[in-house]
Amino acid sequence: MLQSFKLCNLVLSRSFSGYVSRMRYLTRLKEDDEACREALKSGNFLLYHKLSPLLRKTSSSIYKLASLKTSDLEQILEKVGKDKLFVNESFLLGCTDMGEPQFSLEVGDIDRSALEQECRGMFVDLRKAFFMLPGPESPLAAKGQALLRWHQTNCFCSATGQPTVRNQSGSLRVCHSSGITYYPKMAPVVIVLVSDGSRCLLARQAMFPPGMYSALSGFCDMGESVEEALRREVAEEVGLEVENLQYSGSQHWPFPQSSFMLACHATVNPDKTQVNIDKAELEDARWFTYEEISEALQKPPSDPRRDPPVFWVPPSYAIANQLIQEWANQQQLSRKLHGIK
Ligand SMILES: NC(=O)C1=CN([C@@H]2O[C@H](COP(=O)(O)OP(=O)(O)OC[C@H]3O[C@@H](n4cnc5c(N)ncnc54)[C@H](O)[C@@H]3O)[C@@H](O)[C@H]2O)C=CC1
Numbered sequence: 626m627l628q629s630f631k632l633c634n635l636v637l638s639r640s641f642s643g644y645v646s647r648m649r650y651l652t653r654l655k656e657d658d659e660a661c662r663e664a665l666k667s668g669n670f671l672l673y674h675k676l677s678p679l680l681r682k683t684s685s686s687i688y689k690l691a692s693l694k695t696s697d698l699e700q701i702l703e704k705v706g707k708d709k710l711f712v713n714e715s716f717l718l719g720c721t722d723m724g725e726p727q728f729s730l731e732v733g734d735i736d737r738s739a740l741e742q743e744c745r746g747m748f749v750d751l752r753k754a755f756f757m758l759p760g761p762e763s764p765l766a767a768k769g770q771a772l773l774r775w776h777q778t779n780c781f782c783s784a785t786g787q788p789t790v791r792n793q794s795g796s797l798r799v800c801h802s803s804g805i806t807y808y809p810k811m812a813p814v815v816i817v818l819v820s821d822g823s824r825c826l827l828a829r830q831a832m833f834p835p836g837m838y839s840a841l842s843g844f845c846d847m848g849e850s851v852e853e854a855l856r857r858e859v860a861e862e863v864g865l866e867v868e869n870l871q872y873s874g875s876q877h878w879p880f881p882q883s884s885f886m887l888a889c890h891a892t893v894n895p896d897k898t899q900v901n902i903d904k905a906e907l908e909d910a911r912w913f914t915y916e917e918i919s920e921a922l923q924k925p926p927s928d929p930r931r932d933p934p935v936f937w938v939p940p941s942y943a944i945a946n947q948l949i950q951e952w953a954n955q956q957q958l959s960r961k962l963h964g965i966k
């Protein structure tokens with residue numbers, strides 16, 4: 626069986642591009658428990674302590690996700706008094722460009738400082754880790770946490786109350802009593818940057834760090850399209866009617882419990898820009914000029930102790946930043962065309 630799996634992979638990697646063979650390999654690992662158990666023997670592991678990922682400082686003093694090989698992880702587990710079979714509790718995350726499988730493992734029941742010492746790293750709260758990690762590593766750190774959290778909160782069937790059982794990769798859980806299969810879930814959220822042609826509308830919730838304003842956002846209701854959710858959220862939160870919706874991109878966002886962010890641009894009639902804020906949702910919503918936005922995009926997050934707080938926008942790992950950046954680029958282009966400095 627294993628022999629034929631390896632042969633099949635070899636044939637695949639010769640006949641398809643690297644990307645296609647990696648995706649086919651992952652599908653196989655998701656569906657075939659034995660193949661996944663075999664992959665665990667040559668995996669790369671991201672560790673999480675109570676959902677905080679393990680980071681390591683590199684020789685050039687930047688922080689990266691610590692990725693441990695199977696043999697190193699087994700040795701560390703033995704040193705901290707844990708059976709090396711604990712590796713099998715990992716969940717499949719993906720594979721590297723070299724085709725090496727990646728897994729996440731929750732080690733929250735092992736002594737944190739002993740692990741940090743053995744791994745030469747530190748467990749960092751995910752929100753803080755986002756500020757420390759190089760751009761491409763944040764989504765992987767988020768995905769690892771989201772998958773662990775989903776398994777931790779879906780141990781029982783919501784129909785029967787009986788325990789659910791995971792497959793080896795962690796791509797699903799089954800209740801053998803009801804026969805229901807549960808798959809990891811994300812909640813769809815729309816996020817929209819509203820423009821009146823020369824200004825853009827940003828808002829802040831009371832829970833945001835002082836001075837930070839972001840694009841309007843909201844969870845999709847059951848049965849809604851992205852367009853419907855977006856028009857409703859803007860109407861609810863600031864009392865405006867939007868038009869000209871334009872899709873920009875999407876992002877998995879691990880907060881509060883795995884959201885799927887769908888980002889769009891939209892416009893309002895420049896004669897109808899009076900905002901009427903829903904104070905239950907938002908602390909403030911304001912129109913910002915191009916000058917204010919480009920200044921905010923160039924500076925790091927404000928010191929939260931500054932009083933009054935300085936206006937700033939979400940950092941580059943958040944899709945809100947992408948929307949704001951795109952709007953600023955568009956404004957810059959149109960100002961150039963119209964000879965405005
Ligand atoms: N990555 C990014 O750039 C950004 C991400 N976000 C994320 O989007 C999420 C939603 O945005 P909000 O404006 O807060 O949404 P919202 O405007 O829909 O308000 C949140 C409220 O919606 C209700 N709700 C409905 N469905 C929910 C669900 N599935 N999960 C949790 N609450 C639900 C709750 O009462 C909650 O208090 C935020 O929690 C935040 O994590 C928001 C802005 C930027």
Ligand SMILES: [Mg+2]
Pocket residue numbers: 841842843862906
């Ligand atoms: Mg909202």
